[in-house]
Amino acid sequence: MWQVYALAILMIVGSLVAVHTRYLLSAVISLAVVGLALCVAFLYLQAPDCAITQIVVEVLALIILIRATGVERDMSEIKNRKEIFAYEAIGIFIIAFAFFAFRALSYLPEFGHPVMKVSQEYIRKGLEQTGAANLVTSVLLDFRAYDTLGEATVLFTAILGAIVVLREVGRKKK
Amino acid sequence: MNPLKEPQRGMTVIVKTIAKFVVPPIILFGIYIVLHGHLTPGGGFAGGVIVGSAFILLTLAFGKEVAFQKLKRSTASVLESVGALIFLSLALLGIAAGGWFFLNFLPKGHPLRILSAGFIPLANIGIGIKVGAGIFAVFLTLIVFRVSAKK
Structure with missing residues (x-):
């Protein structure tokens, strides 16, 4: 069971890197890490149908994102200005989400x-x-x-x- | 003209040679996944995407002119609609056979044979045609858009 949790942590790290990296190509490849880890997780959970579809669609989406949209020379523009109350809003959301998720998970x-x-x-x-x-x-x-x-x-x-x-x-x- | 002898289109000769050997087995494997969808893991969606990705490999390795010779974009769009209509007409044939929408009206046959499970293999074939052709059509659309946007 710990393999699935390790893959889940890898997927979370991959999506965080995809959000925070400067280059669009790195973001696309980090998203592919998320999808491929999900494919291995499907195999651990004994769902080969999902795993086949997941890996095929993931590879195809990666190719389309890299080749067909011309992502390799683009750089994303990230402004440095922070929104007002951004960290407070994140904290409140995480606490509320964790509370309700914990209540729901117990059922x-x-x-x-x-x-x-x-x-x-x-x-x-x-x-x-x-x-x-x-x-x-x-x-x-x-x-x-x-x-x-x-x-x-x-x-x-x-x-x-x-x-x-x-x-x-x-x-x-x- | 031989696409292997044209260095300015597509990728290098190594990629072209490997793609020439690899594309037919990929298409065959996709067809196998579609046809055995009711017996083994996979099905119409996964097999269709595998066949479509073989054509995408062809496009990437040899350039879009060679791929257009094999399967035009308009043909791909028509094939997508045909696949969707196959699936929908199978559902409607259930009503025509005196039952309801999506009635499995064909005989079930023996399990684990390839001709079993009623209309499920036919529906898999329809979905496979639809998904493969649709994926290839949208890929070609994006490629053509990017090339014409660069000019």
């Missing part, structure tokens, strides 16, 4: 031991009702196919928006 079941009845129904009857040996796929495409349809619609809309915004037709000549 959760133990990690990795779900007591939910719905999922056990799926595990028992998934194979005979759908015929799919991979239980994750039988949930994704049969029991919860509406969710997959929504996810496909979101992806379709995102790609459509990117293509429409970046199209050649109607772009202003300089």
Whole structure:
């Protein structure tokens, strides 16, 4: 179990570096550290479906961010002016978040031991009702196919928006 | 003309040679992940992204002209829509078969065979086409935008 916590700490450090570094390329690579650590964490938690999708999408997002957006020569501009009451606001937020998170965590079941009845129904009857040996796929495409349809619609809309915004037709000549 | 002999486009000859050997196995592995989505880990989304990333490797190594010869951006956009329509029409065919939306109307077959689980393999194929073509189309869009923004 400690491996997952170590990976979680690595992910937090990676995201902090991504926020605080000066160069955009370093920020992008620190974000990739977060994603790859998440992929290894999925493997430790015995979720190979998630791990495959995570590593493929992470590598692809890294390539797209580095190559297609021209990030390698840009430098982010970080102003030195601090907001008023920034540290006070951070402190208040952390205390409030920790309080409610602690209250909520005490109600959760133990990690990795779900007591939910719905999922056990799926595990028992998934194979005979759908015929799919991979239980994750039988949930994704049969029991919860509406969710997959929504996810496909979101992806379709995102790609459509990117293509429409970046199209050649109607772009202003300089 | 041979893209290996054109040093000014794409990356170096080392990258081009390796990419030439590596791209077909990547595409084959992606197709395997899509087709065995109901048996082994993976599925339409992961396999589609793997196939799309093979085309992205082609674009990065050889330049976008060679990749455009293999798969045009308009073709990729059409393929994305076709994949989405396959998934949606499978859901609607459940109603046509006398049931409800997303009814698994095909016979289940034996478990652990490749022809089993009703319409789940077909839905995986639809999602794989949609995701792979969509990822490649958005990558090409960003590349073309960046190249034309530099000029």
